[in-house]
Amino acid sequence: MNSSRKWFFAAAAVVALGAGIALGLARAPQPAQTVATVFDAPRVLPAVQLLDENGTSRNTESLSGSWSWVFYGFVSCPDVCPATLGIIASAMKDIPPAVRPSVYLVSVDPERDVPDVLAPYVRYFDPDFHALTGSVDQIETLAGSMYAAFAKVPLESGGYTMDHFSGIYFLNAQAQVVAVSTSPHLPGQLAADYLAIRNP
Amino acid sequence: MTLYLPRFGLLLLALFCSACAQDPGTVTVSALTLNDAPPGVRMRAGYLSIENTTATPRKLVSASSTAYALVEFHRTVEIDGQSRMREEKDVTIAPGQTVIFEPFGLHIMLMRPAEPLVADRDVVIELCFANGDCATASAAP
Numbered sequence: 001m002n003s004s005r006k007w008f009f010a011a012a013a014v015v016a017l018g019a020g021i022a023l024g025l026a027r028a029p030q031p032a033q034t035v036a037t038v039f040d041a042p043r044v045l046p047a048v049q050l051l052d053e054n055g056t057s058r059n060t061e062s063l064s065g066s067w068s069w070v071f072y073g074f075v076s077c078p079d080v081c082p083a084t085l086g087i088i089a090s091a092m093k094d095i096p097p098a099v100r101p102s103v104y105l106v107s108v109d110p111e112r113d114v115p116d117v118l119a120p121y122v123r124y125f126d127p128d129f130h131a132l133t134g135s136v137d138q139i140e141t142l143a144g145s146m147y148a149a150f151a152k153v154p155l156e157s158g159g160y161t162m163d164h165f166s167g168i169y170f171l172n173a174q175a176q177v178v179a180v181s182t183s184p185h186l187p188g189q190l191a192a193d194y195l196a197i198r199n200p
Numbered sequence: 201m202t203l204y205l206p207r208f209g210l211l212l213l214a215l216f217c218s219a220c221a222q223d224p225g226t227v228t229v230s231a232l233t234l235n236d237a238p239p240g241v242r243m244r245a246g247y248l249s250i251e252n253t254t255a256t257p258r259k260l261v262s263a264s265s266t267a268y269a270l271v272e273f274h275r276t277v278e279i280d281g282q283s284r285m286r287e288e289k290d291v292t293i294a295p296g297q298t299v300i301f302e303p304f305g306l307h308i309m310l311m312r313p314a315e316p317l318v319a320d321r322d323v324v325i326e327l328c329f330a331n332g333d334c335a336t337a338s339a340a341p
Contacts, residue, residue, distance in 0.1 A: 078243040078244055078274075078285075078310070082235050086236055
């Protein structure tokens, strides 16, 4: 995947997100007190083969069976990703255990984020958190279907960082995307939104 | 007696000017905190605040640490829902202003750990300003 293609993808995703909102696709009647954006109709994910934090092959269909939250990030992200995962971990405490979602960090930096790196990282925030990685093409396919743009950005001092969408997606038990909560995230609000959307 | 009055006046004037020339304010750097991250993570973010009560702007121009080979100032910004992190070469603290390095905003980027962090050894960073003044801040790893 060359850099120009990445930039094209990132730009296209941002444009698509804007277009989606402009066409009124994004916003449905909101459950009371909900800050998260609820989609008019749940969005079906494309079939994408990924690896989880244990190195086990998983397809997107395997996300079904319980509600889940998906956040795009990467291990070498020093600020937003650990802070957001900490917020999600706090939000879990506001959700009754019986209805807690599965939480997935989808790596936008699959070159560095192999399962052995991801497993201790996500479990540090919550032993029940999961991670997904794969090839750049696979991650782009999944992220593109959710309008979650990301791009690789070289650092002047060497190495690179990743720009990435910082929203948290709520998926229903059929692994369909039903809502997205955008930054800034607050634990109590995330939990309240999730519960309201899950049981409107 | 009259001979001494001008001299006394000059002395008072000299004392007054000396006091005028000195900026009574200070630049205060708070303690450092590191972001919550698992052991072994090679990039960390440091957070603190810098208060400038002097009458002149102070420009923060460099940071260093024995624990990390590369320390920079970075700012996270949200553009179109995307989180982007970019380096800031310097950070100016205006007179009377407090600049806060905090999550989702301006932060001190700690990269290339010199060695595995030792649990009981603080991470110390040195912050240097354009006027040559430097200050240190430390945090538990």
